[in-house]
Amino acid sequence: MPERAIGVFDSGVGGLTVLKEIQRLLPSEDLLYLGDTARVPYGTKSPATVRRYAQEAAAFLTRRKVKMLVVACNTASSVALLELENHYNLPVIGVIEPGAKRAVSVTRTGRIGVIGTEGTVKSGAYTLAIKKLAPDADVVALPCPLFVPLVEEGWLEHPVTRLTAEEYLGPLRHHGIDTLVLGCTHYPLLKNVLQQVLGPEVILIDSAEETAFAVAERLQRQRCVRDAAAAQPPQFFVTDVPERFQRVGGEFLGRPLPKVEQVCLD
Amino acid sequence: MPERAIGVFDSGVGGLTVLKEIQRLLPSEDLLYLGDTARVPYGTKSPATVRRYAQEAAAFLTRRKVKMLVVACNTASSVALLELENHYNLPVIGVIEPGAKRAVSVTRTGRIGVIGTEGTVKSGAYTLAIKKLAPDADVVALPCPLFVPLVEEGWLEHPVTRLTAEEYLGPLRHHGIDTLVLGCTHYPLLKNVLQQVLGPEVILIDSAEETAFAVAERLQRQRCVRDAAAAQPPQFFVTDVPERFQRVGGEFLGRPLPKVEQVCLD
Numbered sequence: 001m002p003e004r005a006i007g008v009f010d011s012g013v014g015g016l017t018v019l020k021e022i023q024r025l026l027p028s029e030d031l032l033y034l035g036d037t038a039r040v041p042y043g044t045k046s047p048a049t050v051r052r053y054a055q056e057a058a059a060f061l062t063r064r065k066v067k068m069l070v071v072a073c074n075t076a077s078s079v080a081l082l083e084l085e086n087h088y089n090l091p092v093i094g095v096i097e098p099g100a101k102r103a104v105s106v107t108r109t110g111r112i113g114v115i116g117t118e119g120t121v122k123s124g125a126y127t128l129a130i131k132k133l134a135p136d137a138d139v140v141a142l143p144c145p146l147f148v149p150l151v152e153e154g155w156l157e158h159p160v161t162r163l164t165a166e167e168y169l170g171p172l173r174h175h176g177i178d179t180l181v182l183g184c185t186h187y188p189l190l191k192n193v194l195q196q197v198l199g200p201e202v203i204l205i206d207s208a209e210e211t212a213f214a215v216a217e218r219l220q221r222q223r224c225v226r227d228a229a230a231a232q233p234p235q236f237f238v239t240d241v242p243e244r245f246q247r248v249g250g251e252f253l254g255r256p257l258p259k260v261e262q263v264c265l266d
Numbered sequence: 267m268p269e270r271a272i273g274v275f276d277s278g279v280g281g282l283t284v285l286k287e288i289q290r291l292l293p294s295e296d297l298l299y300l301g302d303t304a305r306v307p308y309g310t311k312s313p314a315t316v317r318r319y320a321q322e323a324a325a326f327l328t329r330r331k332v333k334m335l336v337v338a339c340n341t342a343s344s345v346a347l348l349e350l351e352n353h354y355n356l357p358v359i360g361v362i363e364p365g366a367k368r369a370v371s372v373t374r375t376g377r378i379g380v381i382g383t384e385g386t387v388k389s390g391a392y393t394l395a396i397k398k399l400a401p402d403a404d405v406v407a408l409p410c411p412l413f414v415p416l417v418e419e420g421w422l423e424h425p426v427t428r429l430t431a432e433e434y435l436g437p438l439r440h441h442g443i444d445t446l447v448l449g450c451t452h453y454p455l456l457k458n459v460l461q462q463v464l465g466p467e468v469i470l471i472d473s474a475e476e477t478a479f480a481v482a483e484r485l486q487r488q489r490c491v492r493d494a495a496a497a498q499p500p501q502f503f504v505t506d507v508p509e510r511f512q513r514v515g516g517e518f519l520g521r522p523l524p525k526v527e528q529v530c531l532d
Contacts, residue, residue, distance in 0.1 A: 038315050039305050044418075046507040049304050146426075149415040152310075160412075160429050167426065241312040266532040 002224050005030035005235075006215065007061030008070040011053075012040035013245055014148075014185030015072030016252040018095065019234065021212035022070070026219070028226045031234040032061060035249075036265065038239035041148060043117025043184065047079040050119060054080035055087070056265040060237070062088055067224055070215060071095065074116050074183045074207070078123035091218050098210030099181050100129035106203050107179040110134065113172040113202075114141040116183030117148070126183055140175050141183075144168045151186040152248060157193060165190070165197045173198060181205045189252070236260040268490050271296035271501075272481065273327030274336040277319075278306035279511055280414075280451030281338030282518040284361065285500065287478035288336070292485070294492045297500040298327060301515075302531065304505035307414060309383025309450065313345040316385060320346035321353070322531040326503070328354055333490055336481060337361065340382050340449045340473070344389035357484050364476030365447050366395035372469050373445040376400065379438040379468075380407040382449030383414070392449055406441050407449075410434045417452040418514060423459060431456070431463045439464060447471045455518070502526040 008019050012035045019033050034057050042050045054076045069092045071077045077094030085092045103112050114126040121143040130137050146164050155161050180202055188206045219225045238245045242260035249257050274285050278301045285299050300323050308316045320342045335358045337343045343360030351358045369378050380392040387409040396403050412430050421427050446468055454472045485491045504511045508526035515523050
């Protein structure tokens with residue numbers, strides 16, 4: 001088992017931020033990454049549809065004998081995690097619980113903001129996860145549907161992005177939050193603008209790093225850490241043609257992507 | 267044959283603008299509408315993937331014995347029309363040719379702008395269709411990826427939308443176009459902002475109305491016009507759960523949507 005790879009999936013490129021952190025923390029682990037680019041985004045789709053897509057992604061990765069599944073997508077983690085855990089006899093790590101844990105550990109006032117896709121916010125998964133750890137926390141969760149297309153457009157510090165952030169984050173600023181969970185893997189790319197709009201005193205939580213810690217901890221607990229000097233380069237799979245994934249994904253990963261293979265899930 | 271319904275499909279709600287015009291022009295025709303909401307959008311996906319989705323949508327509608335297929339999606343019309351025409355023994359009407367025809371008939375200077383999704387613009391379909399009718403036309407086509415999410419967010423006259431339009435349309439204004447083809451079924455909802463940014467002298471072409479004329483003309487030519495006082499209400503099908511389609515679709519159609527049925531294509 002320890003020799004097997006870790007399987008990571010997301011609706012598209014966003015989960016590469018999680019992959020990057022896992023690589024940094026666990027350089028000996030082999031990684032498979034699947035981006036469901038033919039059906040991206042998940043954030044505007046119903047829980048039932050996202051569950052079906054997550055099941056198909058998990059089935060693809062488990063056929064390749066992974067030792068662990070990482071759901072590197074907030075929307076899929078929000079609505080499909082329990083089902084995947086029940087269905088597969090494997091550790092399944094999502095991005096919600098690690099982010100919630102971190103938010104609870106850094107907040108001083110207990111006023112925590114969460115931003116995410118429509119699907120993530122509607123699911124209430126972050127509020128539930130935070131309240132489980134800190135029942136008195138005051139959580140405000142808001143959907144920010146334009147942030148993903150703005151990141152994909154590359155307008156990371158554009159006036160349009162700033163104006164959009166002011167509109168979306170106004171109620172959170174008004175609420176006096178001291179911590180903001182970036183509940184979508186695209187949002188860390190907007191950190192500069194978000195920090196400027198909210199002010200330097202608000203702490204931004206990026207689930208990617210926390211999720212990598214959760215992965216490392218679980219591997220250790222299950223005695224599944226790979227004992228090797230260095231891993232193979234990650235293998236990348238997508239469901240649409242690779243060009244766009246390679247182009248946008250390179251920005252997420254901070255370096256060019258190697259060969260990406262197109263596969264069919266449905 | 268004349269008694270059969272017309273089948274209309276789009277990636278989501280946008281094609282409802284086309285359905286609305288067909289209903290207005292041909293009130294006796296029965297209509298089936300399919301929105302592929304589980305896989306929306308098509309505009310960022312590859313031609314091969316959009317072709318596969320269009321084939322599946324067409325297969326669904328033809329199983330229901332329609333007399334004509336209307337591809338009420340610019341991206342699918344750009345890359346899949348010919349293939350659908352070759353595959354089905356039915357008239358297939360797309361939205362590109364009607365829009366191109368109208369643009370050529372109204373331009374005075376021959377400088378025509380086209381805006382659309384990444385997929386539509388990359389395909390070059392509008393430029394080709396316009397040049398076929400007016401070889402000397404000077405066509406500039408530009409992708410505007412944020413317009414669809416802005417419409418879906420309901421920010422039809424928001425400062426963010428205006429700023430985005432100024433950024434996208436700057437090169438077209440600079441080029442001195444006198445006609446702009448709205449090459450995506452979402453864009454007519456942004457008419458006010460687009461007109462303000464471009465100035466009143468630029469003519470905006472909405473393919474929906476032109477497509478309805480093309481449908482009427484083809485039905486007459488094939489002697490397939492339905493001879494009845496009034497049609498049944500249209501039947502609506504979607505591939506994700508209907509709630510979001512019903513909510514956003516109501517704004518496109520200008521009235522509440524009736525019952526919408528969820529179906530599976532893949």
